Amino acid sequence: MVVGILGAVLSSCLSAALAAQEPASSPAKRIPADGKAFPQAPAKVEVQPVARDTEIRDRLERILEATGWFEAAHVRVDEGVAFLEGHTQEERYKNWAADLAQNTRDVVAVVNRIQVQSPSPWDFRPALAGLRELQRDAIYSLPFVFFGLLILVLSYAVAVGATRALRSPLRRRVAVPLLREVIARSLGLLLFLFGLYLVLKVSGLTRLALTVLGGTGLAGLVIGIAFRDITENFLASILLSIQRPFRVGDLVEIDGILGYIQQLNVRTTILMTLTGNHAQIPNSAVYKAKLINYTSNANRREDFVVGIGYDALISDAQAVALKVLADHPAILRDPEPWVLVDSLGAATVNLRVYFWLDGTRHSWLKVRSSVIRLVKRAFQEHGIGMPDEAREIVFPHGVAVHLVRDRRERTEPESEPAAAPSEPADVSVQGEAGLQSDAKQIEHQARLARAPEGAENLLDR
Numbered sequence: 001m002v003v004g005i006l007g008a009v010l011s012s013c014l015s016a017a018l019a020a021q022e023p024a025s026s027p028a029k030r031i032p033a034d035g036k037a038f039p040q041a042p043a044k045v046e047v048q049p050v051a052r053d054t055e056i057r058d059r060l061e062r063i064l065e066a067t068g069w070f071e072a073a074h075v076r077v078d079e080g081v082a083f084l085e086g087h088t089q090e091e092r093y094k095n096w097a098a099d100l101a102q103n104t105r106d107v108v109a110v111v112n113r114i115q116v117q118s119p120s121p122w123d124f125r126p127a128l129a130g131l132r133e134l135q136r137d138a139i140y141s142l143p144f145v146f147f148g149l150l151i152l153v154l155s156y157a158v159a160v161g162a163t164r165a166l167r168s169p170l171r172r173r174v175a176v177p178l179l180r181e182v183i184a185r186s187l188g189l190l191l192f193l194f195g196l197y198l199v200l201k202v203s204g205l206t207r208l209a210l211t212v213l214g215g216t217g218l219a220g221l222v223i224g225i226a227f228r229d230i231t232e233n234f235l236a237s238i239l240l241s242i243q244r245p246f247r248v249g250d251l252v253e254i255d256g257i258l259g260y261i262q263q264l265n266v267r268t269t270i271l272m273t274l275t276g277n278h279a280q281i282p283n284s285a286v287y288k289a290k291l292i293n294y295t296s297n298a299n300r301r302e303d304f305v306v307g308i309g310y311d312a313l314i315s316d317a318q319a320v321a322l323k324v325l326a327d328h329p330a331i332l333r334d335p336e337p338w339v340l341v342d343s344l345g346a347a348t349v350n351l352r353v354y355f356w357l358d359g360t361r362h363s364w365l366k367v368r369s370s371v372i373r374l375v376k377r378a379f380q381e382h383g384i385g386m387p388d389e390a391r392e393i394v395f396p397h398g399v400a401v402h403l404v405r406d407r408r409e410r411t412e413p414e415s416e417p418a419a420a421p422s423e424p425a426d427v428s429v430q431g432e433a434g435l436q437s438d439a440k441q442i443e444h445q446a447r448l449a450r451a452p453e454g455a456e457n458l459l460d461r
Contacts, residue, residue: 051106053077060084060101069093070114075101080108087117148199155195159188177458179238229284230267236283237266241458248459249443250295251359254281260442263457272446274438299332300359302368306375307348309385314341314349320378325355328374329427330367330435332356347387362435370427370435377423 057077064073064086070093073086082101088094098112163184170180241264246252250261252271257279259271269286271279281289294300308317318339325337335356342352353375357367379386427435 053080056080056082056104056107060104063100064097067093070097073114077107080106081111082107082109083111083113085113087115089117091116144202147202151195151199151202155192155198158195159191162191163188177241179242182238229282232284233267233282236287237264237458239287240264240269240283244459245291246293246295246459248457249439250293251439252294253292254286255289257281260439260446261459262446264459265456266458272442274442276442276445294359298358298360299335299356300364301335301354301356302364303352303354304368304372305342305350305352306372306379307345307350307386308379309387310347310349312349312384314351316382317351317379317384320382320384321351321353321375324371324374324378325353328355328367328371330357330362331371332358359437360439361437363437366433366435369431370429373423373429374427380423 054077057075060075060077060082061073064070064075069088069090071087073084076083076085082104084097084101088097094112094114094116097114098110101107101110101112166184166187167180170183174180174183246261248261248263252259252261254269254271257271257273259273259279261269262272262278263270264283266283268280268282271281273279306321308314321339322337325331325339326333331337332355337353337355340352340354342350344350353371355371357364376386
């Protein structure tokens with residue numbers, strides 16, 4: 001019994017050793033059609049195959065025809081070697097046919113002679129297939145499109161409603177109209193972007209949604225750099241609207257341009273100059289420039305220089321000029337006017353006359369003209385000379401000129417020269433056209449002129 005068991009074990013070991021020495025079976029090898037490379041022989045060939053060559057041929061031809069990928073498909077099987085012939089449009093179809101034949105039972109080798117044809121330029125079948133695929137994808141995506149449009153419409157409606165609803169509480173808290181509009185519109189834009197993010201998120205485009213949200217800030221930065229001047233003007237308009245350095249109708253001087261404020265929009269500040277012309281100054285320049293507002297304080301001080309002769313008493317000339325200023329109806333008593341010695345010239349002592357006037361009621365140009373004219377008249381009446389700046393010899397008592405006819409004759413003094421005509425004593429003459437301010441005239445000219453821009457005025461009248 002023991003001997004029988006040992007014999008069985010020894011027999012199984014010998015069988016395993018013989019099996020290990022035999023070559024392992026492998027799938028059928030392909031034989032190249034050109035015959036340049038020597039094909040390897042199949043590892044195992046059955047002497048009595050189960051399937052006949054005709055059966056293998058019929059089966060493969062039916063399969064190739066069923067796919068519709070091949071034209072004139074023909075299969076020939078000889079001693080288990082399958083010869084594939086025909087035409088196809090793509091290389092992958094040719095490889096698929098070879099794999100099919102290779103995996104067929106009782107096929108020991110495959111010779112793939114299927115030719116891949118180049119597509120004709122007039123073959124529109126790929127384009128039609130692509131169109132059909134696009135049509136199919138579009139039909140499948142219709143629900144997402146309708147849902148996305150619904151979300152976008154609702155987001156836009158909510159953004160507009162929130163913008164309008166926010167304006168009312170902002171009107172009580174923020175006094176600047178432009179700043180209120182910017183805050184309200186920014187909130188509406190954020191709500192709309194959130195709706196767009198939801199649409200992309202539901203559609204499966206999460207990365208695109210994050211890119212849109214992240215690209216919004218990047219786009220804002222790029223736009224800010226590309227349109228730097230426009231951005232500066234817009235930001236300056238917001239700051240000017242908040243700080244309010246002027247109002248409509250104020251007389252200001254910006255970068256040497258003197259005029260009345262007409263409009264402040266998101267881009268420029270518009271002035272009506274004293275010559276009746278519109279001047280547009282970029283808001284960024286207005287914000288950074290030296291600005292003088294002559295209307296913020298109604299009182300305005302003017303001055304001028306008048307020269308008197310060295311023979312005149314300075315105190316008398318000062319008293320005469322102060323008397324003129326005190327009697328003038330447009331000159332303010334408080335602050336009081338001054339008459340100060342300014343400098344000593346070549347032939348004159350120069351006095352500078354200072355006086356204040358109400359700029360909202362009177363024109364400083366007209367009042368200044370009137371005061372200069374009346375001071376000159378007063379100096380002439382009091383015998384205060386006003387020589388020119390040229391150096392000259394002054395004879396206080398005059399110089400007598402004698403015409404010598406004969407040495408024995410006495411010279412006769414010539415007659416006194418005729419007195420110079422005096423200035424009228426009126427406060428305002430016809431040439432000065434009254435002393436009132438010309439702000440209303442400039443405003444009337446501004447209404448007659450064509451507005452340079454149709455933008456909204458950010459200033460309250």
